[in-house]
Amino acid sequence: MFRKNKLGEMILAVTLILCITVTGCSTGGKTSTSNKEIKTSYNPGPEPKTLTPQMSNTIPEMIIEMALFEGLTRLDMNNVPQPAIAEKIDVSADALKYTFHLRDSKFSNGDPLTAEDFKFSWMYAMDPVNAAEYAYQIADYIKGGAAYNAKTGKAEDVGIKVIDPKILEVTLENPTPYFLALTAFPTYFPVDRKVVEANQDWNLKTETFVSNGPFKMISWAHNDKIVVVKNDNYWDAKSVKITELTFNLIEDTKAALTAYEAGQVDGVDSVPADDIQRLLKSGDLKVAPQLGTYFYAFNVTKKPFDMPEVRQALTLAIDRKKIIDTVAQTNEKPAFALTPNGINDADPRKQFRDVGGDYFTEDLAKAKQLLSEAGFPDGKGFPEIKILFNSNPNNEKIATIIQDMWSKNLGIQAALRQEEGKVYIESLHKHDYDVARVWWNGDYLDPMTFLDIFKTGGGNNVTGWANQQYDTLISNAKENTDPQARMQQLHDAEKILMTEMPVMPIYYPNLVYTSKVYVKDVIHSPLGMVDFKTATVEK
Incomplete structure (x- = not known):
């Protein structure tokens, strides 16, 4: 996994602080089979202004992106970054150079995912022309990134180097104990360079939307819902149990709760104040720490x-x-x-x-x-x-x-x-x-x-x-x-x-949400993310 260095203990200490709430942990009762349809739904909030990971900056957008994309690392249920698209990570003794060895993986359209896609995506986020609100999340840490983002440096001086299609070398400006956690953040997710360069509007239509995560998009009815299904091209598809996941896009929390109580949606990310005490008494409301x-x-x-x-x-x-x-x-x-x-x-x-x-x-x-x-x-x-x-x-x-x-x-x-x-x-x-x-x-x-x-x-x-x-x-x-x-x-x-x-x-x-009892193993992070990768439904 991670090569130990003199800052290794500090890196682990930073990432081991908060636990993550897992909705309805599975007890091993009913299990799914690969041929069984397992569907669930969740209301993260309003219509996203974008689902390009480098350009998003709200929790509802990032909840959806967590299902569609995956970075070099992914946070586990203990909030610790684990190898994801990177199957091995080497860190230099001075903690300035990270070498990511990518596993064999593909985008949802079958295109191979390479180190070049990661470099392209990160450079896209830092490109001052794009004015990404989260550009600093990458630029402030990677050598030469801040200068490039501020138009005082050159793209070729940014510390991202493609050694070969499977090896990405990243040089930091300074040792950053939480850098591996950052690589699990949506701004660091990869997009398919070939697709983006061929069609700048790739992210606006279902038929051109390409991702690399546990799920892939099959429909987007704007201001209504986004439907995603299991991505068979995902490298860890065997761990994905949900076959279809619907993200309802209901901005009005009262309307979202009404849909939840009518059985039209299995979970909502926010509830009206007038209903909190009632939901606490019924057991529908889940409360957990939030950062x-x-x-x-x-x-x-x-x-x-x-x-x-x-x-x-x-x-x-x-x-x-x-x-x-x-x-x-x-x-x-x-x-x-x-x-x-x-x-x-x-x-x-x-x-x-x-x-x-x-x-x-x-x-x-x-x-x-x-x-x-x-x-x-x-x-x-x-x-x-x-x-x-x-x-x-x-x-x-x-x-x-x-x-x-x-x-x-x-x-x-x-x-x-x-x-x-x-x-x-x-x-x-x-x-x-x-x-x-x-x-x-x-x-x-x-x-x-x-x-x-x-x-x-x-x-x-x-x-x-x-x-x-x-x-x-x-x-x-x-x-x-x-x-x-x-x-x-x-x-x-x-x-x-x-x-x-x-x-x-x-x-x-606090982290406050509702979830049906039959939806199991959804990870609700104190960082606000909701991860459906290993979720299932037991009715």
Whole structure:
């Protein structure tokens, strides 16, 4: 498997932190046969804006991509990256060079999957012409990648080398303990170079959609459902039991739950707040740890949100416990910092969040003082805030509660602005909003997954905030091989973020979903992913 080196223990320590919830683990009762049709369905959320792995950045998209594609590694049920398309991985003694030996595998159309396809896919993600929001997820780690993405370097200088069709050599900018976990992330998934170069719209139609994962697409009724079936060209097809998997694309969580309770869908990824207690009592609702933070983003490019005092005042003037008790309702923790629990510090016996502690407390008197110092005593003269959120009754409930708190506590009026998923994402990235709801799930088990998104100009930095000292700390932490010093740099960076407050942390969500009891062995990751590779149905 992985060749041991002096950083081997650190690599394993980073990837062994969180367990993964497995829906209805099979007890070995009923089993399937290769000739038996086994069908199930799941509602991950709204219509994806894209299913090109290099261009996607939302959990619903990535849940679907997890079924259709596979990277060099795949996370197992203990959240540890295991060889997938790569059957062997060699790591140099200095942990800078990774050599991936690819197994014999094919795309769903029968084309052989080669090292060249991986290089093409990763370069596509980093190509500044494509403006991939997750470009940094590759570019910041691979030697020469950041320069190429910033148009200050050449493609030929990027540290991705095809040794032969079965060997991919990757040189990193700095040792990265979680790099193997990154290679299991959708941005690193391969696409078929031959198909993409022949048809730039390959991903828009079922008949031209090609993938390499456990399943292949057979139909896509936009804004309705995507149907995938077992991919017989998948290298590990023998482990895939589901013969047909339907992804319903119902954005309205109430409608999705209605479909679930009517037996039209076997699982949903989110439920309305009004139904949580009832579903908990019935046993339909599953609750597990999640590595995520629910927060509001401030558009700092727009007055008066360019003033730290305003952002701080709004942040200190809400009651997080009321929001949790009214909407979330599954013992979530209030967030007084960005990075959630579930990630170890340099000392693996301690959590990063516990070491960093809280960076602020709710304080109405201080909030009023800050607002007055900003020139808006008792909210006088403050423009109406429009709170942007994607269509979801829970998001609307939270926005309504915060709207009321800001009015009563600060004299600031707010209006609600609800948009469907794709339009909402566009508004965020165009900075077309005042204050917006954001839910960020970690992509890997390191504080960097929450903190590097706020680097100046970052693809997922929707706030417009920039701070040179913060950028330097993040860059230095990516270069630092001393675990203690590196974690301190990340703590220092988070302190700057939470002092200037381009974001308002609200709470740390739990993983909450429904699943029929007869659906077994679906892996629900704390990272938000749902893996159906080894799932089955036992009725």
